[in-house]
Amino acid sequence: MTSYFLWLKAGHIIFFVTWFSGLFYLPRLFVYHAMSNDTASNERFKVMERKLYRGINTPSAILTLFFGTWMLINGWEHYKTAGWMHAKLTLIFILLFYHHLSGYYLKQFKLDRNTKSHVFFRWFNEIPVIILIAIVILATLKPF
Numbered sequence: 001m002t003s004y005f006l007w008l009k010a011g012h013i014i015f016f017v018t019w020f021s022g023l024f025y026l027p028r029l030f031v032y033h034a035m036s037n038d039t040a041s042n043e044r045f046k047v048m049e050r051k052l053y054r055g056i057n058t059p060s061a062i063l064t065l066f067f068g069t070w071m072l073i074n075g076w077e078h079y080k081t082a083g084w085m086h087a088k089l090t091l092i093f094i095l096l097f098y099h100h101l102s103g104y105y106l107k108q109f110k111l112d113r114n115t116k117s118h119v120f121f122r123w124f125n126e127i128p129v130i131i132l133i134a135i136v137i138l139a140t141l142k143p144f
Helices: 003-035 039-074 083-110 118-124 127-141
Strands: none
Touching: 003 039, 003 083, 003 118, 003 127, 039 083, 083 127
């Protein structure tokens, strides 16, 4: 591997980790927000959720995709027949849907229209964990 590719890989991993940290924390904030009953807490959660989603999650997702796409293009001849890469890309599309769904829930909280319970968000919070495990296994073991 060239040092150029390794720099791309480092950027991809850095922003992948940052994106997932936000994906783990935002639904946890939704849990607490769904449980809050007072105006001060409600407004505080709105600010925290917005800053996390817009300031960390979305830029990290964009940069993860940027570095990942750059690596994919540079190694296309190898990756185009790798089944594990196709599975990983499918999981990334699911993760992007999850990211945007989180943005939808954020908007519902912002407009004081949330109808989901804290229990729903506790389960919702587990989805990125499962995707993370699958992606790491696919990228590390390259099982097919």
